[in-house]
Amino acid sequence: MSAPLAPFDRHRGLLFSVAYQLLGSVADAEDVVQDTWLRWSAADRGEVADARAYLVRIATHLALDRLGSARARRESYVGPWLPEPLLTGDRVAAAPAPADPTEAAELGEQVSLALLVVLESLSPAERAVFVLREVFGLPVAEVAAVLGRTEAAVRQTAHRAREHVESRRPRFETDRRAQQEVTERFLAAAGGDVDTLLAALAPDVVLTSDGGGKAKAALRPVVGADKVARFLLGIAAQGWALSGLRIETTEVNGEAGIAAWVDGEPLLAMSLVTVDGVITQVLVVRNPDKLAGLRTH
Incomplete structure (x- = not known):
């Protein structure tokens, strides 16, 4: 039987998840975890009754x-700002893996990029x-x-934050298989099949792209199926010709x-938000500073 994990290692995944969902940045969340470790290593452990609560408190305040x-x-960011994407598929995940099955239950529901955008509109306390x-x-x-x-x-703030989020939270397809089918159809059509691409997009679809001034991206959201399709086909026309390109659903x-x-x-x-078999929102992150997690792929 393996030795029990030290308290910090046991809760590392939880601390990362809390910090990431507060900040929308993988890099900043990793820094918060590291700073939490420094605080923890300097603490008088004998006075810590509940290590998990103590560590979450430190990480939350640091975040x-x-x-x-x-x-x-x-405020000075070039173009729309989007959260840093976290790949959660089987092949890669930027967050530290749960150390044991009980920790996995602590990681909370995955927060989509679209919801993280909504959380940006909350005050720090509400978030x-x-x-x-x-x-x-x-x-x-x-x-x-x-x-x-x-x-x-806390109850009052939670009620206010919940109402704010629910009024702005995008609808989404709960059927994972349906999500995957739409995504695969979308990806295949983006190579140049205009009619199929338009059929995969809702009439009022919104595309937001984040280049941060370091990669080509639209400086404001693109609205409407026709405009979004043209934008995506333009990206594909350039990208599909790149030598060494690898693209996949995840x-x-x-x-x-x-x-x-x-x-x-x-x-x-x-990231694609799908509702009733069509895509209602497309979030594209191209800023290379936000794609470090993909380098572990």
């Missing part, structure tokens, strides 16, 4: 400290409460302890998506 400066940087309470299911008392608030304040933040590499270097990650 919230970063959130303010991150939002300030985004923290929503992530800890709604995503990870922490009890109100534990959330209150983590954030240093009263239970009544899972991005728990939803069907697409990733591409050129000679092993990441080119893009794409």
